[in-house]
Amino acid sequence: MKPTLFLSDMHLDPSRPDMIQLFIRFLMEHGSRAREVYLLGDIFEAWIGDDAVPADHPVLKAMRQLSDSGVPVFVMRGNRDFLLGDAFAETTGATLLDDPTAIELDGETVLLMHGDLLCTDDVEYQQFRAMVNDPRWQAGFLAKSIPERLELAKQARSESSSRNTQLAGERQEIMDVTPQTVIDTMRAHGVRRLIHGHTHRPDIHHFEIDGEPAVRIVLGDWFDQGSVLVYQDGDYDLQTVDG
Numbered sequence: 001m002k003p004t005l006f007l008s009d010m011h012l013d014p015s016r017p018d019m020i021q022l023f024i025r026f027l028m029e030h031g032s033r034a035r036e037v038y039l040l041g042d043i044f045e046a047w048i049g050d051d052a053v054p055a056d057h058p059v060l061k062a063m064r065q066l067s068d069s070g071v072p073v074f075v076m077r078g079n080r081d082f083l084l085g086d087a088f089a090e091t092t093g094a095t096l097l098d099d100p101t102a103i104e105l106d107g108e109t110v111l112l113m114h115g116d117l118l119c120t121d122d123v124e125y126q127q128f129r130a131m132v133n134d135p136r137w138q139a140g141f142l143a144k145s146i147p148e149r150l151e152l153a154k155q156a157r158s159e160s161s162s163r164n165t166q167l168a169g170e171r172q173e174i175m176d177v178t179p180q181t182v183i184d185t186m187r188a189h190g191v192r193r194l195i196h197g198h199t200h201r202p203d204i205h206h207f208e209i210d211g212e213p214a215v216r217i218v219l220g221d222w223f224d225q226g227s228v229l230v231y232q233d234g235d236y237d238l239q240t241v242d243g
């Protein structure tokens with residue numbers, strides 16, 4: 001069986017053209033040979049609305065080429081690109097997934113998340129997340145002009161970076177998932193395998209839920225290395241893409 005690929009946290013941004021090229025090359029070389037490709041959020045460092053990006057954006061074109069070649073591409077929104085919408089899906093041919101989404105892989109149910117929902121110790125962040133995921137807030141934001149949206153996004157970034165500096169000490173703890181929330185979420189969905197990104201701490205964690213073995217696979221980021229999880233014939237392999 002062909003491999004199924006899971007990636008997240010590319011944080012693609014015009015300031016890092018090398019990363020954009022690496023990602024496009026990855027889609028063409030590896031994505032094209034996959035059974036399915038799952039992109040689990042924060043593909044883009046910022047996304048202020050589908051209408052703010054030209055349809056011939058090289059990343060969107062590469063995703064379109066991949067889906068046109070017959071490889072299903074699934075996209076979950078992250079906390080950076082939570083405004084990815086229907087026009088993006090139409091342009092790329094990708095299917096947008098809710099967070100969380102459960103999929104079947106060779107008979108096993110696997111829960112997919114971006115990962116920020118698991119960081120429940122960061123109460124202030126969860127409040128912000130609830131606000132910007134409210135359809136009314138999103139409609140209001142998207143109704144603004146693109147320059148206005150850019151300005152608001154810039155303000156939000158500088159507020160969040162000063163908050164991160166403030167929290168520098170405790171941030172390490174806060175930025176990781178809350179273990180009890182992981183267990184509660186997996187139990188609620190009746191799964192024993194979870195795949196997510198967001199924390200930039202690639203690892204495969206083995207633990208138990210109600211006496212049964214459970215696994216949480218964390219995807220890494222693409223700042224310094226391309227992190228990709230390859231599933232094939234029952235095996236999960238967390239790999240690094242060669243630049």
Ligand code: MN
Pocket residue numbers: 041042078079080114116197198199
């Ligand atoms: Mn994230």
